[in-house]
Amino acid sequence: MLDIRSARKVFYKGQADEKVALDGLSLSLATGEFGIVIGSNGAGKSSMLNAISGALVLDSGKILINGADVTAMPVHKRATRLARVFQDPMRGTAASMTVAENMLLADLRSQKRTLRQGLNATRLASYKERLSILGLGLENRLDTRVDLLSGGQRQSLSLIMAVGGSPDLLLLDEHTAALDPRTAEIVMQATVRAVNALKLTTLMVTHNMQHAVDYGSRVIMLDAGRVLLEVSGEEKARVTVIDLIGHFSIKTDRMLLAS
């Protein structure tokens, strides 16, 4: 469960280029709910995700994950509860390390790291099995350095790493935006399968209105640092791309093209 209570963040406070990124934003996501976040550039989507992950410290407001107040927790401590897939495939994986080592790092996200050997036969077997679900052949490349993989493969790996260990909260930051259409579809399908199978509480930011219509149980539209619109339940089932775009107050050409 995620609970954001009147989160506020101002950049360059008191200067000419002061920017209110989050303007008393409140949002609540029940356990197992799949929320889709849309909004124009600068609406506060990234700021919100960064505030949840801890990369951005709030000026005021509170963030609770599964009832625990994480507002003052640094990124690495919050990581025991949440997992994140970045837009840039480079950011979510360690390039100079192998596929298996990356899986190990994700595996230990919520555990205490010991002085025991990291990669053992049991772990390697389980990584092989988890990666085989993707059908990209990554299970046979456990010893390959990640920088030799394609962007799509890296992003798929990031996803498998993120959903492993069933995090309390999964953050997806336009995670298919940098991929070609076919790979994006593979990653998106894998995402939906994992989220449904593990009943993960998920927040996905996207510019793809079709994804917003097709997936998730709730659409949350941000504008100027606050929630402008929420569509859920029956209404969410009926909503169309045209409906959503109608709510954008800015030029919608890009959104139409993107969908």
Place this chain on the structure above:
Amino acid sequence: MGFIPDVLTSFVAIMPVTLAQSLILAFVVLGIMIPFRMLNFPDLTSEGAFPLGGCVCGVLLAAGVSPLTCIVVAFVAGFAAGCCTAFIHLRFRIHTLLAGILMMTMLYSINLRIMGKSNLSVFGSPTVFDWVPFARPGFPASKIVVAGLLALIAFAALYMFFRTEKGTAVRAVGANPDMAEAQGINVWAATIGGVGLASAFSASSGALMVQSQGFADVNMGLGILINGLAALMIGEAVVGKQTVSRQLLAPFAGAIIYYQLVSFCLAAGMPPPDLKLATGLFVLAMLALPSLKRSRGPAPAREAVRE
């Protein structure tokens, strides 16, 4: 006798001495490699940590402390110095190189304070090299045995550590700090600990060197960094850096080859003052090689600097 046999004779004659020296200095190379390659933290602290270890060891030896204890204390002092460099970088967001320069400049004064003078002779004090059976104290064989054994222990310990869960996490911090943090790894702890450990090795090297040469000097670190870097480059060129074991072996192999090369150049009549220029040019060439290779054919307009 001709020129070439002459050179070879004098080169071979000092080979064991050079080998002993290079095994001791391999720890500085290790102290340069760990931050540079494992943590992506180019660090200059070793130029100050090496004499720090030497000065600490010198003062303690003069006070009659056991030579092994001297090395342990030097190790701890070096660790503290490395931690300071990492902390300066992390807390004040000062560039790693500048943090290292600050630290090594300040260490110069600290080293002088520790010794009270710029030079201290500890000739005749007991050393760890005396403990080798069947070898005459003060001769290269005992130094080769002790330093070689320590090198073996350090290599094995580091190799095992970097394969553990904690060790993998430390390497992740060097590979991608954002990702490491998002995987629940405390980047501060890993960086401070890693750079600290590296400087501890540099300081231990200084302590061993003092016991080997019989005196401590505040200027003993002068140029140690560029020598170490040259050794590392050679080591990586020879044994590679693709795997953890190769990356860890590179400092040792590099140190051994580099110092033999230097000794050969000196035996061949190169004036010692030119040595630094030659070393600098060599490091430059090794660093420039990849970009020279790439620039054949149409050069890209702008390339990310990643070495």
